[in-house]
Amino acid sequence: MLGRVNQPGTSRFAATYPPEQPGLPRGRSRLPVAVARERQHDRLLRAAISAIADKGYIDTNVADIVSRARVSRREFYTHFGNIEDCFLAAATASAATLFDTMSKATAELAPLAAMRAAIGAYLGMCAGEPEFTKCLIIDLPATGIRGATDRLRGDRKFATMLHTLHEAARSEHPGWPPAPDEAYLAAVGMIVEHVAEHLINGEVHRLPALTDRFHGLTLRLLGVPPH
Template identity: 50%
Template sequence: MPDTPQGGSLAHTHEGKPGLPRGRSRLPARAVRASQVQRLCRAAIAAVAEGGYADVTVADIVRRAKVSRVAFYTHFRTKEDCFLAATREGGKLLADGVVAATRAVPPDAPDEEVLRAACRAFLQFLADEPAFARAFYIGMPTAGPRAVARFDAAERR
């Protein structure tokens, strides 16, 4: 599912597009680092959604992100670290959307209306970000003990 609308914004990769400039550039180092991390996280979501966590390699992620292996290891120690960072980002966006939806409900509304708004926002996020949904709900339980612990904690929240 490389860079398809069905993947959602969290799986938008740079396959088939130019990478960041090699070597020194006019871009501030902070902007380059932020772009690399974002590219790597989105590439990890896309790769895991497409192929499953176990079959994804660091090489798959850096190819999709259009960054170097050195850049990968500058930001992450392992594939698991990258994947956990990516799912943390997606989980935060999901939670922020649910909270915003519940806060948009009038304060005097019945609890049922607040719950409906939360469920609607949750399900809409998953519909808008199907690659993230696959990576999170299918990939996380297979990605090792740290991922399982984070998955369980997210489920409880």
């Protein structure tokens, strides 16, 4: 079990706001309503990742989230209908940051180097954000069909990135054979299952060192000739 709770500023996705830290300003010094709601929303998303990574989706309740966010229960229901809505919003926002990081890592690189960089960025994020990684891989499907669909959507987005880069590489090497569509999702599944294994074993910190190995396995799955 992870159990590690990040303080604000040490994680991009998870946070518990300690009691000694001031809450959102009230009274004469209160924030404009729109700004306050935006900050409440962000706190609730980060607190949801923190609480669910710590306790698991099934055992997390609204009180766990609002106490970590230092936001009232009433404000929680202003933003979300239930824990599932909050968690899925948190996972979606975090995944968007993940894919933005992966896209930036591939900029201005040759296709196969970009593929390696995308895989490395994914593994680096998983290693650096273990709370998010646990939520994404273990807890998200526990929400039911919505969560499982969101996770599959993310896997397919990763697969599409691999497909695009592989086709770009093939345009530079006309003799390379095409890969079946299923191969791209299979490559992502291979990577995700290894991430899950390292997560369960408490070894996510080791993932970045496996970038070359997973890149090589991905190329083999896609039928890229040795070079």
